[in-house]
Amino acid sequence: MMKYKSGDEIAASFRNRFKGHLIEDPYVKTFRNGVKKTAYSQVFVRVKRERFQDAARHLKTFDGPHHTVASGSDLGDEIEVLFHFEVYSASHGHGVVVTIGTRCPKDDPHIPSLSDIYPSVTPTEREKQEFLGVAIDGIKDNRRLFLTHAVPVGVYPWRKDEFGPEKLVRQVHKDPSGGGDGTRVIADHSPFPPGGPPVKRKGGDA
């Protein structure tokens, strides 16, 4: 029988490996439910963008990482993308949810793709591109996934800044840039305008 590592051991392993490249210290949350109080835990690891792919590779040293989804949020000046995994899946009671995340500044919104390491991330990476306006370098399929071409390029529903969808809430037909009806956007359904993802200048209101 193989040895299963606990959440704390996984967090410690990331802490040692990526010392100096961590955005915040990896932390573990452990919960106990039910009558028998069986423990299960989740680990949050936030790594700087440069070492993000390494962190994803490091996760592979634990048995059977199962990728579920990437979530993301607008933190104000930065955009955070979190990839949620489970290690020791199919282990009957030893699974640990590991979330590895990275951040990128809004004036340089791109992060590396994990699709070479985990082939199943492509749909969720496509979703992050169109919903957060963050470019994924090396994505396997650059088209939009969920948003139809009725949503203008340059509007990202999860952004809480001027690229957010607030102006679309009532008037879908108005292009935020002014003219046009905004419904026919770009032929290849790319989530970004020709120049790449929108860049927020520091201090500017755009």
Place this chain on the structure above:
Amino acid sequence: MAEAPPYPLNIGPIHPALKEPTQFKFVIDGEHIRETDFQPGFNHRGVEYLGMKRNPLQVLHLAERVCGICSAAHQYVFCRAVEHAADIVPTERGDYLRAIVAELERIHSHLLWAGVAGHELGFDSILHYTWKVREDVQDILEILCGNRVNYAYYIFGGVRRDISKEDIAKCRKILSNYRKIEDTVLSIFFSDPTIIHRTKDVGVLTHENAVKLCACGPLTRGAGVKKDIRFDWPHGAYGDMMDDFKVVTPETMGYHATGDVFSQIVVRIGELFESVRMTEWLLDNMPSGPITSEPNLSALLMAKLRMAEGEGVARVEAPRGEDIHYVRLKKNKMEIDSWKIRVPTYGNIMSWLTMFKDQQIADIPIIIASIDPCIGCMDRVTLVRDGSQAEVDWKVLHDMSIEKSRRLMR
């Protein structure tokens, strides 16, 4: 007609094989599929965006409406995610009642799926049979939760209603009815020659692909991978059940795990009756105590949730597979700061596309149905397009419908 084969064949956005709008683009050569592409997004409702404008108690009932079939699963997982973020501990009895509703929902969802799969195969009688049988479990859910579809049963810290003695008796009676029809259902699905002909070696997802593409739910168990979040990540009452119950795979039912549609039928029908046994186990072993750790809703909302700061991930084995929510709460902010839903169908897209390889057109509906797709869960924004002259404005549609109603009333 003009094109020489291979020619494109679009299934969707509206097609009898699809119960919800989505689009498949196939390149076919005679009866054979050469290439497949998939375009979701026809039913996107922006649930996550809506959620970021509401407080957790409101979102609880929005999360429920992400999907009609696995609504309890979405409430359950959202509850857990907020509890993880806000450090609320559910009560023991609450955990058990939650698991009961989740398992009952699995029974109803798998019966529903079995019917839909039968319909896709042209076997409508199975649809009528399973849906007739499904009414019973819907009745239990109605007794327990109040309504048949959106249960509104979960709350942070536990559940909203307790189960009474007579309700337990009613549940047991209905569950024993399910035990009685078990053999009939198994033989209808596992030994019908036409069903076997249509599902064996169709839409194969190999073990290797299931692991590599991170498939989830009955799909992956059909391929022989024992992934089941109820047991892998033993949350709630499932931690107590780990010794008594095992993951259902075709092997445990006495079949080979080939990963084809037939294996998935085996897994789902097997799980259905496993869930019946699980519910009975939960009813037998239910601990006493309060059903929720914070019965006062206003205190829960204004104190605990408003003051909470943190993030949480929760996963639940919905009937269709793994359901995961990520929630981040900020202090002194009523609204949820960040929310991400991932539904089983989303996780299975990549596996789905490999399943169409070298299959026939006739296999398309059952392969689509085999992962139990829930496009409505996966897509989450609706866009009302207006302004363009070629398209009908919603106001015009609204006026037209009012006019029609008036005409009918005459």
Place this chain on the structure above:
Amino acid sequence: MNEALEAVIRLGIGAGVIMIALWLSLVLKGFDRKFAAWLQARYGPPLRQPFWDVFKLFQKENVVPERAVSWAFNGAPLMALVGSLVLVMFIPLGPVGGVVAGWMPVLEGYGDLILVVYLLAIPGLMMAIGGFASGSPLATVGAQREMVMMMSYEFPLAIVVLALAWRITNLSRGLESFSLKAIVENPLWGEVGILGIVGLALLFGVFFLIIPSELSKIPFDAPEAETEIGGGIIAEYSGTNLGLFYIADAVKTLAFLSLAVALFVPYNISPLLNVGGIGAYVLDLLFWLFKVEVLYFLAVTVIRVGAARLKIDKLSWLYLVPLSALAVVGSLLLYLDTL
């Protein structure tokens, strides 16, 4: 003068038969739907529902797709209906022999069983033409499947018909070999020995399984396959055209089931009960209706609700190999019986 009079009388009878056939076929369809519903623990639509369906379809707009070949697209349903109605003229609709020995199909003597088999192919062929003319990939796939289906089931059907016709000639009473009249008036079951009965039973079994496929019913409805290709051949049809196909299908069902009754169970009940006169005719008519309905229930309704749709490759194989082989064995047994 006499010939002209006879032609007029036949025309009148023909028109009457068409009317009766249209009405009866829709009533039988109503029964089919009702029984299917009961099998599925439903109440089902009222018996008059098929009439409402036709009535409603005839009111609806007839949409012709842009890419369709409109003359073929519009002509096919009409020709399908005409084909089925002509078929009705050649097949005895009602009890034959016994008290009413003189009663025969309207066009009796103008065509034989070979013609009937040809006419049976016309509605299916027309549906395939309509499907190809629709210009939609779904309809094209459906039409291709229909052609494959026809090629498959016509083969065992031909064997069955040939075997029966040959056996009738072999009775050496100077009967015309392919005459329906001869077959109906000389039920073979009483004429052959034990081997022959087994052979006939095999042939009847093959014919029984050809019924649902000839009528494109589940599990043999691959050309229409609602959940796969959205109705296939009829995917693009609407309004009157669809209504015509609907009626053509109903009439063809009636005709084909009457043919099955005429070929294999052309018996009357009145001699058994010793009734005479007009009562015998009414009784025989009811008995004939009963036979048709029983066959409808067994060969169409029960099979339709009790099985999943087969894939076209399996379906084609089923008719070309096992059923054809069974038909050949049945014919051989019939032959061995004469030795």
Place this chain on the structure above:
Amino acid sequence: MVTHAFIELLKQFFSDPATNLFPVPYAPQNVHKALKAIDSGKVKMISPVEVPDGFRGKILYDREACIGCQMCLKVCPSETIEFVPEGRKVKFYMSRCTFCALCTEICPKKCIKMSKDFLMANTDKYGPDMIVLDSGKFVQEEKKETPKPEKETDSEKPQPKATA
């Protein structure tokens, strides 16, 4: 070939159908005329299946007992409830209601509750039937009545704990 499905279907053929033919056996040609006929007693309506206790249906609102604290507005997920500043009362737009019953639980005066009425289909979503303004005084009446024994639950009694 006799399959298990055939046997089950034949069993169903000889038993009663499972459907409840609500409200009339066959779809009427004109729904409104049919409804009028039912109202006038010409046609007998087949009643819908009974709903259990605790069903969440149309909202009942005791306007008198309401103190206008607006807690219900805070939890309503779908903006069903509108605050009317005159008199500090609320009104409910039933066409928006999601029947989650959060307002009934958070109400400090328990002046909102849910009835078993679920037949609310209407052509006008702002029609008089679709806006709940006042459904009589039930809070006081319930207080007057002798307190009903609560549904007996086994949560208070000791239960055998889950055994390992």
